[in-house]
Each structure stands twice: as C-alpha cells, then as structure tokens.
Amino acid sequence: MSAATPSAAHGLYSDVIRERWRRPRHRGDLPGANAVAEDVNPLCGDRVRIMLAIEPEGRIAEARFVGDSCAICTASADVLADLIGGRSRDEAMALEVADVLGVLQAEIRPTRMRCVTLPFSVLAKALGVAPATGHPRPAPGSRAPLQ
Amino acid sequence: MRLDEQTRPDFPILQRIVNGHPLVYFDSGASSQKPRAVLEAMNHYYERSHANVHRSIHTLGEEATELYELARDSVQRFIGAASREEVVFTRGTTDGLGLIAETIGRTLAKGDEIVVTELEHHSNLIPWQLVARDRGAVLKAVPVLRDGTLDLDAFDRLLTRRTRVVAFAHVSNVLGTITPVTEIVRRARAVNALTVVDGAQAAPHLRLDMSSLECDFYVFSAHKMLGPTGIGVLYGRRAVLDSLEPGRGGSEMIKEVWIDHAQWNDLPWRFEPGTPPIAEAVGLSAGIEYLEKLGMDRVAEHERALTRQTLEGLARLPGVTVYGPPLPAERGAVVSFAVDGLHPHDVAALLDGEGIAVRAGHHCAMPLMRRLGVVGTSRATFSVFNSPDEVSLLLATVAGLRSAL
Numbered sequence: 001m002s003a004a005t006p007s008a009a010h011g012l013y014s015d016v017i018r019e020r021w022r023r024p025r026h027r028g029d030l031p032g033a034n035a036v037a038e039d040v041n042p043l044c045g046d047r048v049r050i051m052l053a054i055e056p057e058g059r060i061a062e063a064r065f066v067g068d069s070c071a072i073c074t075a076s077a078d079v080l081a082d083l084i085g086g087r088s089r090d091e092a093m094a095l096e097v098a099d100v101l102g103v104l105q106a107e108i109r110p111t112r113m114r115c116v117t118l119p120f121s122v123l124a125k126a127l128g129v130a131p132a133t134g135h136p137r138p139a140p141g142s143r144a145p146l147q
Numbered sequence: 148m149r150l151d152e153q154t155r156p157d158f159p160i161l162q163r164i165v166n167g168h169p170l171v172y173f174d175s176g177a178s179s180q181k182p183r184a185v186l187e188a189m190n191h192y193y194e195r196s197h198a199n200v201h202r203s204i205h206t207l208g209e210e211a212t213e214l215y216e217l218a219r220d221s222v223q224r225f226i227g228a229a230s231r232e233e234v235v236f237t238r239g240t241t242d243g244l245g246l247i248a249e250t251i252g253r254t255l256a257k258g259d260e261i262v263v264t265e266l267e268h269h270s271n272l273i274p275w276q277l278v279a280r281d282r283g284a285v286l287k288a289v290p291v292l293r294d295g296t297l298d299l300d301a302f303d304r305l306l307t308r309r310t311r312v313v314a315f316a317h318v319s320n321v322l323g324t325i326t327p328v329t330e331i332v333r334r335a336r337a338v339n340a341l342t343v344v345d346g347a348q349a350a351p352h353l354r355l356d357m358s359s360l361e362c363d364f365y366v367f368s369a370h371k372m373l374g375p376t377g378i379g380v381l382y383g384r385r386a387v388l389d390s391l392e393p394g395r396g397g398s399e400m401i402k403e404v405w406i407d408h409a410q411w412n413d414l415p416w417r418f419e420p421g422t423p424p425i426a427e428a429v430g431l432s433a434g435i436e437y438l439e440k441l442g443m444d445r446v447a448e449h450e451r452a453l454t455r456q457t458l459e460g461l462a463r464l465p466g467v468t469v470y471g472p473p474l475p476a477e478r479g480a481v482v483s484f485a486v487d488g489l490h491p492h493d494v495a496a497l498l499d500g501e502g503i504a505v506r507a508g509h510h511c512a513m514p515l516m517r518r519l520g521v522v523g524t525s526r527a528t529f530s531v532f533n534s535p536d537e538v539s540l541l542l543a544t545v546a547g548l549r550s551a552l
Binding site: 018069115 | 489490491492493496507508509513516522523551552
C-alpha cells in the first residue's frame with residue numbers, strides 16, 4: 001500500500017480551522033481579566049479557560065483563552081473571542097453556535113459538535129449566566145445530518 | 148495461512164467503504180466487529196427458538212433455556228472455570244464490576260480498605276469510589292511506574308490487615324500493560340483480601356485459565372471479543388460467590404418469596420435477576436466457538452505480531468510518542484500514541500478521513516492520563532481480522548499527519 005496523505009478529512013478541517021489552530025489570535029493569558037471561567041468536555045477531557053476584561057459599563061474590552069483542546073475547539077474559542085471583543089454582555093450572550101459555525105466554514109459532524117460548543121458554555125459561565133453543569137445544545141438546524 | 152487471511156471473509160463489515168477508503172478497523176478495544184457466525188446464531192435463535200428462559204413450560208421456552216445454559220458451558224470451558232455455577236451473566240464489564248462492587252460493598256465496614264490501581268478504566272474505579280463513600284471505607288491506588296507497569300513495592304506497602312478488596316485490570320486499555328495477576332492475587336490473599344480482575348481487554352486476546360489465575364472474581368464483556376453488546380460475564384470462585392448475599396433483587400434470583408423476606412436461588416442464578424440477555428448469550432457462545440476454532444494461542448500470536456509491528460513502526464517516526472511498556476515486554480493488543488502538535492481527536496479524525504478507525508481521548512482512564520501528563524492519546528487496538536498491510540497503512544498515514552493540519 002502506498003503512503004497516504006490525509007485528505008478526506010479536509011471538509012472537517014476547513015482553511016479557517018487550520019489557520020486558527022496554527023495561529024490563534026486570542027490564545028494566551030489575559031492579565032487583569034475580571035471574569036474567568038473554565039470547563040471540561042467530559043467526552044474527551046478537553047479543557048478551555050476563557051478570560052474576559054469587562055469594562056464597568058459592561059463592554060467586553062478583550063477576551064482571551066487557554067486550554068488543552070483540539071483544532072476544532074481551539075478554532076471555535078478563537079472565533080468566539082473575536083466575535084465578543086468590543087461587544088456588550090448582552091450582545092455576547094446573544095451569539096449562537098451558528099455564528100461561529102458560519103465563520104469556521106467546516107462540515108462539523110455531530111460527534112465533534114461538542115468541540116465547537118465547549119467555549120460557549122465556558123463563556124456563559126464567565127458571564128455568570130450558565131447553569132452549574134451541562135453544555136448548551138447546538139441550535140436546531142446547526143447540526144450536520146447524521147451520515 | 149495467516150490468521151487475517153483466514154478470518155477476513157467472515158466479517159461482513161470489512162466490506163464497508165469509509166470516506167472513500169476500505170474500512171481499517173483498529174478500535175476493537177472499544178468494541179470488536181462480529182463474524183457472520185455470531186450474527187447468524189443470534190438471528191437463528193430469534194427466528195426459531197425465542198422465548199423467556201427457565202419458567203416457560205413450552206417447547207420454545209425449553210429451547211431458549213437450553214441455548215442460554217449451553218452458553219454458560221461455553222464460557223466455563225473458555226475461561227477454565229471449575230464449574231458452571233461460577234459463571235454469572237451480566238450486561239457487560241461495567242455492569243459486572245458494579246454488581247460485584249455493590250455485593251462486596253455490603254460486607255465492608257468503616258475503615259476497611261479497597262486497593263485499586265492508577266491504570267484502571269473508570270468502570271473499575273467509580274464503583275469502588277461509591278462503595279467507599281457509602282461504607283466509610285478507604286480507597287487506595289497502586290501507582291503506575293514510568294514504563295507503564297505497576298509499582299508492586301508500593302502495592303506491598305498499601306496492603307494492610309484492613310485491606311478487603313484488591314481490584315485491578317488484567318490488561319490496561321490504554322498502555323497495553325499486562326499485569327502480573329497471579330502475583331497480585333498471591334499478595335492480596337496473604338492479607339485475606341478478595342481479588343477482582345477487570346478482564347475486558349484480556350479475554351478477547353489471551354488464553355484464560357481461572358484455575359491458574361486464582362483470582363476470586365474475573366469480569367469481561369462479550370462485545371470486545373467478537374460477540375454482541377449487552378452481555379458480559381462475572382466469574383466468581385464458587386466458595387466466595389456462595390458466601391455472598393445477592394447485590395440486586397428481582398425474579399429469577401429467588402427460590403421462594405414472602406412479603407418480608409425471600410430465599411435465594413442457587414448459583415449462578417442468584418446473581419442474575421430479571422430476564423437475561425438470551426440472544427446475546429447465544430451470540431457470545433458463537434463468538435467463543437469462533438475464537439476456539441481459531442485457537443487462542445494463535446489469536447494471541449497474531450495480535451502480538453501486529454502490536455510489535457505497530458510499536459516498532461511508530462518508534463521510527465519523528466514526532467511520535469508511544470506509551471506503555473517498551474518492547475520486548477509482553478503487551479496486550481493495544482498501542483497508545485501521540486503526534487507532536489496534534490490533538491488526539493484530530494489525529495483520529497484525520498485517520499478516519501482515510502478510512503482508519505482508531506480511538507482518541509482519555510479512554511475512560513482520567514487518573515492515568517493525569518499520570519502520563521496528557522489530555523488524551525490516540526489508540527489502535529487489534530483483533531483477529533487485522534492485517535500487517537493495515538498496520539503498514541496506519542504507519543504511513545501517521546507519518547504524514549504532522550503536515551496535515
């Protein structure tokens with residue numbers, strides 16, 4: 001058999017995901033963060049910590065993240081940090097998984113949807129609006145069909 | 148003829164094309180594929196003989212009961228148990244370990260001690276945590292050494308006269324480590340502790356003989372050894388099983404019942420409440436017969452060769468880390484590895500893109516992951532139908548992964 005170069009997974013790993021995985025824009029500590037939360041994906045053990053610098057009037061001045069996470073989760077966290085920077089808490093909370101999926105431009109399978117949603121639950125925790133446990137379910141229609 | 152050349156035509160699922168490539172299934176450690184003989188035996192049972200077992204006074208009930216009890220005889224022979232009374236059917240390894248933990252748990256007192264190891268699957272850890280919490284018992288863990296073996300000196304120090312149970316895996320589902328069962332049993336017995344062995348990763352791959360292992364309990368699943376999901380086996384040494392009150396109640400496990408008490412059934416039914424997984428027992432039996440026809444020594448030799456080929460091949464790849472006891476140590480049919488700069492889930496997804504199924508993540512062994520200092524690993528596991536060519540394809544594909552993302 002000949003040496004193979006993985007290619008069929010390219011639909012999953014879009015250019016955006018590859019780029020965000022190799023060079024995340026918002027990865028790293030945020031000294032002076034005043035809202036911090038962390039959570040784990042029980043399926044894989046991935047861990048994401050989101051740090052927010054929130055101004056007194058409620059605008060998110062900056063968001064950064066660290067963690068042990070796969071390419072999809074990392075890309076999701078990075079895009080989410082992009083989207084919430086400069087927004088109000090309410091605007092940040094109104095973001096949906098579909099907004100991040102729209103940026104990622106990837107065919108995320110149901111088994112990997114949790115990788116995308118983990119940063120959302122961490123963000124909700126950081127903003128103090130999340131339930132103590134559990135992850136938000138992806139919005140209806142945002143799941144790729146079962147194959 | 149090589150074992151895989153003989154067996155591959157028997158596994159219909161190997162005809163699958165996955166993501167444009169022929170399926171290469173390296174995830175039998177999670178759940179193996181099934182030969183046609185298992186599927187046909189279950190189908191035949193449902194089409195010809197299905198009824199409830201034991202109390203059905205009609206022809207089908209008798210046939211179902213006979214098939215169910217014949218399956219018990221198959222298991223007894225396969226694992227070298229002294230008698231069929233020692234073979235209890237469960238719903239799987241997790242169920243069997245939970246059942247025995249609850250059952251032994253009822254006999255524990257505050258301050259009694261339970262010893263597990265750091266390489267346990269959560270299924271052989273959490274039930275003991277629950278028992279320890281309920282009974283005020285103390286839970287201790289034997290550390291894993293850098294080479295992936297158990298620290299037996301530390302084990303000796305953990306054993307005290309309060310040690311009541313020692314529960315450990317025969318083969319690590321992450322590292323492939325084969326633990327020295329007879330030695331651990333000997334030391335546990337010296338302090339009068341019961342031994343519970345998680346054989347989920349051993350039963351499909353090694354010739355088992357309960358009379359030489361001498362453990363008190365041995366637990367495994369059918370679905371990792373070519374059989375169906377939903378059934379497993381709890382082997383228990385007769386004298387010990389006989390001394391235990393049933394952990395769970397219901398029909399089947401009683402002889403006579405009054406409102407406020409009951410008389411327990413004989414072994415092994417005392418530990419089998421409710422309608423058992425009958426078709427699954429038929430399937431398990433067919434799987435065992437299939438393995439016995441191949442010969443477990445030949446199965447072990449084939450999988451050992453695939454494991455060695457994988458370990459040697461991965462060791463030659465730059466940027467790839469392999470976990471577990473290094474060669475020439477004997478190992479189970481399990482190889483865990485990591486690729487520099489890639490998350491294990493991405494490794495698995497990229498391999499899946501080539502039709503290669505491996506497992507990735509913490510493998511339900513988070514304390515071991517913590518000990519290894521990783522979030523997870525990628526893991527290839529082998530069965531009778533895997534070929535050296537498939538391993539070569541895995542190695543070539545892993546070699547190209549670092550540039551893939």
